[in-house]
Each structure stands twice: as structure tokens, then as C-alpha cells.
Amino acid sequence: MKNIHTILTEYGIEIPAEKKTAFDKAVAENYKTVAEVEKVTAARDSFKAQLDTATAALDKFKDVDVSELQGQIAQLTKDLDGQKTAFEAKIADMEFDAVLNAAITKAGARSVKAVRAELDLDAIKASRNRDTDLTAALEKCKEENGFLFGADEPINNPIVGKGGNNDNPLSDAALRSAFGLPAEKKT
Secondary structure (H helix, E strand, O other), X not given: OOOHHHHHHHOOOOOOHHHHHHHHHHHHHHOOOXXXXXXXXXXXXXXXXXXXXXXXXXXXXXXXXXXXXXXXXXXHHHHHHHHHHHHHHHHHHXXXXXXXXXXXXXXXXXXXXXXXXXXXXXXXXXXXXXXXXXXXXXXXXXXXXXXXXXXXXXXXXXXXXXXXXXXXXXXXXXXXXXXXXXXXXXX
């Protein structure tokens, strides 16, 4: 690329040395080189392409009602919070049921369903001290409805079985002889 002074000299125009600085300043302020213009043009074209892309993207939202979208977002957020609360309640109920069923089984209940029907589950669930209140409720239920629980007395739980102990009055052999039944054949 030729310097402006060289180009002017080729056409017979000479700038005096005392005016060269002022001339250079005026040229720099008013004129650009071809390379600078191409650089600015490329930047302009890039910005124009970005603007066209952004405009096309915005055109998709041209007819969208923002207040309606905000309402939908608020409703979806409310629904999500409701679902979260419902799931947390279900999880708490499942945990309570598991603890309750384990305690009922541990207390020796014959039927978990039958004992659950006799308990005030809402009061136990709302209790601040669940374990103590659950134990107390099961004890009360056991006192009032003993038939729902297995008995601890040996008279209610006789052990009759086949055994080799003939001294046991309740052994199989002793019972057979007491009722006049023939002895069991051993194979």
C-alpha cells in the first residue's frame, strides 16, 4: 500500500515540510485505508447477520402475551408446590404405617388390621411423642382387647408334640396310651 505522500508526489503535488504534520492529521481524520474499510465492513456484516438472527428469534414471540405466560408460570409453580406437599404427606404416611405395623407386630398382635381398627390413628399421628403414645395405646388396646393379641400364659399356649420324652405327660406316647390308642409305628 502506498503512502499518501508518495501518491501525491507521483502526480506532481508536493506538501511543504512545515505543513506535513497538519496534512497527515487531516487525512487521518477524514480518510481510511482500504484495509481499515474492509475491516469495518466485515464487522458491519457480522453485526447485521446477528441482528437478522435476533430479529427472527423475536418474531417468534411477537404475538405472545407476557402476562398470560406469567400467569401460567405462577399456576405451574403453585401446582408443583401442591404436588410436592402431597408427596411429602404420602411419604410421611408410609413411614408412619411402617412404624405402626412394626410396633403392632412387636406387641404380639394376631392381626395387624384388627388392632389398627381399635387404635385412634389420627391422635397417634398428631402426637408430639409418637413412640411413647403408640406404646401406651397398644398397651391399652391389649388390656381391653386381649383376644387380638397372643397370650403369654402357658395354659393358652400348650406345647404338644412328638418327642422321645415319655416322662412328659403331654407327650404323644402318653396321650395315645391315655386314650387307648395304639402306639405310633416307627419306620
